[in-house]
Amino acid sequence: MKSLLQHKWLTSFISILFVVVLFIALPVSAKDTLAVLDPVIHEGIEKGIVQELVAAIEDEVNNANLYDLLSNEEKIQRAKKVPGNQTQGCEDTQCMIDAGKILGVKYVIGGALVREKGDCYIKLRLIEISGEGMGVKRSASKKCSPEKEELLTTTRMITSMFMGKSWGDVVKEFGKEKKIIAEPPHDGIWREPETGMPFVWVEGGCFEMGCGKWTDNCEEDESPAHEVCVDGFWMGKYEVTQGQWQQIIGENPSRFQKGDDYPVEQVSWNDVQEFIVALNAYDNSKNIFRLPTEAEWEFAARSGGRNEKFSGGADVNKVGWGKKNSADETRPVGKMAANGAGLHDMSGNIYEWCMDWYDKEYYQNSPPKNPKGPGNGKKKVIRGGSLDSKLENLRVSNRGRSSPTCPNYTIGFRLVWSSNSM
Template sequence: MNIFSKVLLNASFYLAMVCLILPQTLQAGEQKWIAKADLAVMDGKYGEAEQYFAEALKADPESPRILRGLAETKIALKKYQEAKLLIDKILAMSPSNGRDVLVFFKGESQGLEAELVDELVTPPPRTNDNMRNYLDTKGNDPIPHYRLFFKKKGKMELVPQKAVRIKYQGVPRRVYEHIEELNREVNRHLIAAQGSQKPAEMVALKGGCFRMGSAEGMPVEQPVHEVCLSPFKIDKFEVTQAEFQSIMGLDNPSHYSGADLPVDSATWFEAERYCKKLGKRLPTEAEWEFAARGGTTTTFYWGNTVKGKEANFCDKNCVMNTRVESIEDGYAGTAPPGKFPANPHGLYDMAGNLAEWTNDWMDENYYRNSPKDNPPGSHPATAKVVRGGSWESTAGFLRSSNRAAYWPKMRNNAIGFRCVSSS
């Protein structure tokens, strides 16, 4: 579904709900402008919708509903930079469960914190005689109520909807996730507007022999064996989204979007195609480990322990349940390449940030019969080797010898890549 269809779909939904929700949650002026804006969107009159949403925003500058509508309208008008400012404002708000509200009774400027338990409750009318339901219906219609749990009182109450105005706190989780998708959409267009990128910087490695694998690692990392490689060049940094889009167009699959962030979620085939378009290729597994070690024989290329400032892995800010609460590396997700110290070869993020695709198919027993000189990898199998650990990894996955494997068509926001060249 393209962005124009999304805008129309959202407008249809909100217009259908306007009579049920807006009168109780928004001021009269806001209701008027939002209703006009939604109608304009449905008619394809995005310029008018932009003006109406802007008027509504004057009345409530912090409303996620209005900010979202204006952002979607600006996207439809291809005003991506203006949309970005609105989206960033929403993403700066806290996501909520969608039930936390402030309740404003008529004549009161101070809202009461509450949880909205039921949006529509219609208690039966109070009568002394059941026959009145048939003989005297005037003023006897059910009155819609909210069922609210007032946090300070610690008490559940039914409150007539006409007696209060409710204002949602934070951004409902479902809406927040939609805004994150809009953010990725806008960022792709802003990155594309930057145009072509200068060629990626590469580091020339002389090749040579090294001990590949680890006697203390997992069985797939054994046995330790000698490998000798011919000279090759390797990208100094992980491929960024700006670099990726300059070659692949708007097909940027990244979850963590930003021109200077590494491209994530690319399949192995997309990574290979990108490298080939530049006259490069993905590194063999042996080339990758040789480059990562930088001549070291320690567990990590900086030593045998992790203190938290060497690489981007799952620290206290990480959303995964594997996070290390005692360490903070400064990033909850991916970091711009080069924010952590380089290895002895002058290569960045060879441990952490994003794990990286290699050219090899995974064979758990390959080390037992791997050729010594320039091992090309095993025969085709079902999964491609991934190296390096990532922002969602524990420290153990940052080891230079660590091996993992993923289906080549898989998209994973913890996997990126870099390219190599034989010349």
């Protein structure tokens, strides 16, 4: 009996020991490997900056602690095993994927330092080398200073964003200098200093919001028409463009990528909040950038509360891009006539996000002064109609809605700059 118990004890001990040894032998939370490729330096830029750029990228990768970084020595050793290989001097995606395969890593970061129209740009991409997700995971193109320290800081900021931080958080973390902005006189055009985005002053006032006798084809949620008063505010003269989005966020999500002056689209309401946070990080004034409320949007679209069917008048062909005249694509901002407030494209081209949650019955109990929509909901308000909208959806009283998490190629936005955070 004693012998049997000893045998069972020994067997249990050996089993436990085997499990412990096996556990120790297993890798703990193995990370994917990542290699940083030397950025390509275009003509007209100092070539000696390459290794400092690589070091800046590698520092941020190490700080994030998300990947096992391939050392320079390992890169050299692995590259030697493949004669005639191409692991450096890569700029296009396929070349970087090939380099990653040679180096035996899961991800690479690479890109180029270029000069375009006299300006310096750092262009980087995070690329997955194999598997279902193979291809570009993140990309960014940022205008950079020719000063070395500024260039290295911009490089670190892009890499930090690749490691999962929002651009707004990155701007705050790296302490980008805020521009001291004094509110200008309420006439003419004011330009946001970081992007050059033009704003016009919309003088506050009262108007009859919703479906009035001056329009037709109204939907149920546009009624009843009701008096609303709004304070004055600065509003973007145009929809935010792809060039402005890329300058702040570092990448362009748009479907219609035909030029910097086309409206950015395929951005969700939540995406827009990241843009706003990042833009506000540059602003040291008492005002903030934000989306307009639905009431502010309609007041501005109707040229400061006029009884207009479309934004700028009754002839939509002079003021808006819709299904009949858009050829199923967006158009550069500002090509149609401005409305009476000096604002363009508020009928058509792309729908524009508003701050408010959508409620089809909200007009029945809307506050008369600076209404900001219901306290919660499932969808956010979109206004103005788009490239594929029917005529009735281009009316300035027409209300649309969409999920705040869902980007769409028909939806973009314009901003308000105001001391009222709503």
